[in-house]
Amino acid sequence: MDSSLEQLLEFFSKVGELKGLPRTGWVEAGIGEPESVADHCFRTSIIAMVLSDLQGHDTGRTIRMALLHDLAEIETGDLTPGQKRERGPLFMTEEEGAVIRLLSGLPGDLAESYMELWEELREGASPEAEVVAHADKLEMVLQALEYEEEGGCPSSLERFWSVEVGDGLPSDLLRAMGKRRGGIDG
Amino acid sequence: MDSSLEQLLEFFSKVGELKGLPRTGWVEAGIGEPESVADHCFRTSIIAMVLSDLQGHDTGRTIRMALLHDLAEIETGDLTPGQKRERGPLFMTEEEGAVIRLLSGLPGDLAESYMELWEELREGASPEAEVVAHADKLEMVLQALEYEEEGGCPSSLERFWSVEVGDGLPSDLLRAMGKRRGGIDG
Numbered sequence: 525m526d527s528s529l530e531q532l533l534e535f536f537s538k539v540g541e542l543k544g545l546p547r548t549g550w551v552e553a554g555i556g557e558p559e560s561v562a563d564h565c566f567r568t569s570i571i572a573m574v575l576s577d578l579q580g581h582d583t584g585r586t587i588r589m590a591l592l593h594d595l596a597e598i599e600t601g602d603l604t605p606g607q608k609r610e611r612g613p614l615f616m617t618e619e620e621g622a623v624i625r626l627l628s629g630l631p632g633d634l635a636e637s638y639m640e641l642w643e644e645l646r647e648g649a650s651p652e653a654e655v656v657a658h659a660d661k662l663e664m665v666l667q668a669l670e671y672e673e674e675g676g677c678p679s680s681l682e683r684f685w686s687v688e689v690g691d692g693l694p695s696d697l698l699r700a701m702g703k704r705r706g707g708i709d710g
Numbered sequence: 711m712d713s714s715l716e717q718l719l720e721f722f723s724k725v726g727e728l729k730g731l732p733r734t735g736w737v738e739a740g741i742g743e744p745e746s747v748a749d750h751c752f753r754t755s756i757i758a759m760v761l762s763d764l765q766g767h768d769t770g771r772t773i774r775m776a777l778l779h780d781l782a783e784i785e786t787g788d789l790t791p792g793q794k795r796e797r798g799p800l801f802m803t804e805e806e807g808a809v810i811r812l813l814s815g816l817p818g819d820l821a822e823s824y825m826e827l828w829e830e831l832r833e834g835a836s837p838e839a840e841v842v843a844h845a846d847k848l849e850m851v852l853q854a855l856e857y858e859e860e861g862g863c864p865s866s867l868e869r870f871w872s873v874e875v876g877d878g879l880p881s882d883l884l885r886a887m888g889k890r891r892g893g894i895d896g
Contacts, residue, residue, distance in 0.1 A: 529886045532760070536852055539756050543749040562745075563729040566752040570725050570777055574718070577820055584770025591756055591773070634763055666722055700715045 531629030538626055541598050548602040549664070553680040555671050561594050561602055564663060568593065572659035575693060576652065586652040589645045592638055593656055596622040658694040661687040662701075669701050673708055717815030724812055727784050734788040735850070739866040741857050747788055750849060751780050758845035761879060762838060772838040775831045778824055779842055782808040844880040847873040848887075855887050859894055 542562040550558030569590040576586035594602075599622035600615075608615050623642050627635040645653045668676075668684035689698055728748040736744030755776040762772035780788075785808035786801075794801050809828050813821040831839045854862075854870035875884055 526882070526886075529882050530890075533852070533883060533886050533890065535760075536753065536757055536849075537856065540753055540852065540856060543745050543753070559729050560746070560749055562749045562752040566748040566755070566777070567722065567726055567729070569752070569755060569773075571722055573774060573777060574721075574816065574820065577823075578818060582770075584768075584773070587755075587770070587773045587777070588759060591752070591759060630760065632764060634760065637763075663722075666719070666726065670723065670726060696712070696715055697719060700712075700719050704716075704719065 528629075528631050532631065535626065535629045538598050539595070542594065545597060545602055548604050548607075549684065550667075550671065552604065553668075553671070553676065553684075555676055558671075559667065561597055564667070565591065565594050567666075568656070568659050568663040571663055572656050575659055576655045578693065579651070579655065581652050581655060583652075585641065585650075586655050588638070589641050589653060589656045590659060592623075592642055593645055593660060595626055595642065596620075598622065598626060654690060658689045661689050662694060662697055665698060665701055669705055672705065714815075714817050718817065721812065721815045724784050725781075728780065731783060731788055734790050734793075735870065736853075736857065738790065739854075739857070739862065739870075741862055744857075745853065747780050747783055750853070751777065753852075754779065754842070754845050754849040757849055758842050761845055762841045764879065765837070765841065767838050767841060769838075771827065771836075772841050774824070775827050775839060775842045776845060778809075778828055779831055779846060781812055781828065782806075784808065784812060840876060844875045847875050848880060848883055851884060851887055855891055858891065864894075 540562075542565065543560050545561040546558050547561060547564055569587055572586050572590040573583055576583040596619040597603075600618055603611070603615070611618070624639065627638050627642075629635075630638065644650055645656055648654055648657060664684055665687060668681045672678055672681050685702070687698070689695055726748075728751065729746050731747040732744050733747060733750055755773055758772050758776040759769055762769040782805040783789075786804055789797070789801070797804070810825065813824050813828075815821075816824065830836055831842055834840055834843055850870055851873060854867045858864055858867050871888075873884070875881055
């Protein structure tokens with residue numbers, strides 16, 4: 525058996541670990557059986573696809589970045605923004621190393637081209653990277669809203685609303701979520 | 711508030727329902743707390759992206775199809791191939807109607823263009839549609855393999871291996887999975 529095939533399979537298995545990784549923010553907010561990181565990545569990719577298509581960006585690049593955006597968490601686990609700040613610059617290096625190792629099993633020049641997209645996303649270096657950053661936050665706020673609608677504690681979920689997203693459609697969507705939140709019977 | 715914004719938000723919320731929908735095949739195979747449909751769609755999209763990039767297809771189209779491929783399940787639920795056969799041609803109509811309704815809230819010509827992609831996928835009408843069909847099956851077999859590695863019952867998981875995928879890389883990957891299965895201590 526070709527070892528590159530086994531490496532490719534190993535990459536897909538590693539990616540599958542995101543299905544079993546609960547999002548830490550929800551665990552801390554007291555949500556029982558919260559969504560997985562893979563669940564979050566799926567809807568983030570859908571939101572990024574729609575925003576990118578509506579704004580006329582290169583959606584192939586946008587969705588690739590969205591699908592890869594939490595790849596490092598296979599090794600680092602899902603850290604909250606507070607946990608990332610505690611680790612300081614070390615975390616940036618850990619995260620990058622994790623992605624390099626994970627992608628290294630891909631054939632051809634895929635490892636390099638996906639790594640470039642991942643770096644582009646981290647640096648917010650293109651309109652497509654910005655769309656993914658906004659989609660990532662909007663997905664989280666929408667999930668916070670849905671957990672609150674299902675009976676989650678509003679004060680535990682409050683901090684997820686402290687996000688900044690781009691002007692225009694992302695901001696409009698955030699406002700629409702705030703309006704829907706205002707209508708929750710409490 | 712613009713009603714089109716509320717409709718867009720409603721679409722994203724509907725998509726989020728796939729996070730809470732367990733894959734029926736695993737429930738029937740006796741897997742406790744199986745993955746969600748969203749989990750499956752996430753890794754299917756990653757596999758489709760990699761296959762499409764390696765084979766030089768239009769990956770933007772491929773991933774859009776992969777992200778949308780189980781959309782109908784928001785309304786129909788996740789039916790096994792056997793359940794689909796029982797419902798007969800009615801199911802095809804139900805499924806199509808569900809996707810039309812779900813996409814109808816999207817602004818501009820997105821509903822139409824995503825519907826075209828969904829139909830293209832259903833009909834296997836392009837190399838990109840074929841890639842997604844293969845990725846969908848490979849993802850399922852890999853998950854069956856992983857459940858077996860975690861102690862799932864081999865005879866309950868046997869039927870998930872009865873798939874046909876395209877020649878070349880998809881077949882090679884399926885064989886690599888079979889080889890890995892052969893190495894499981896039983």
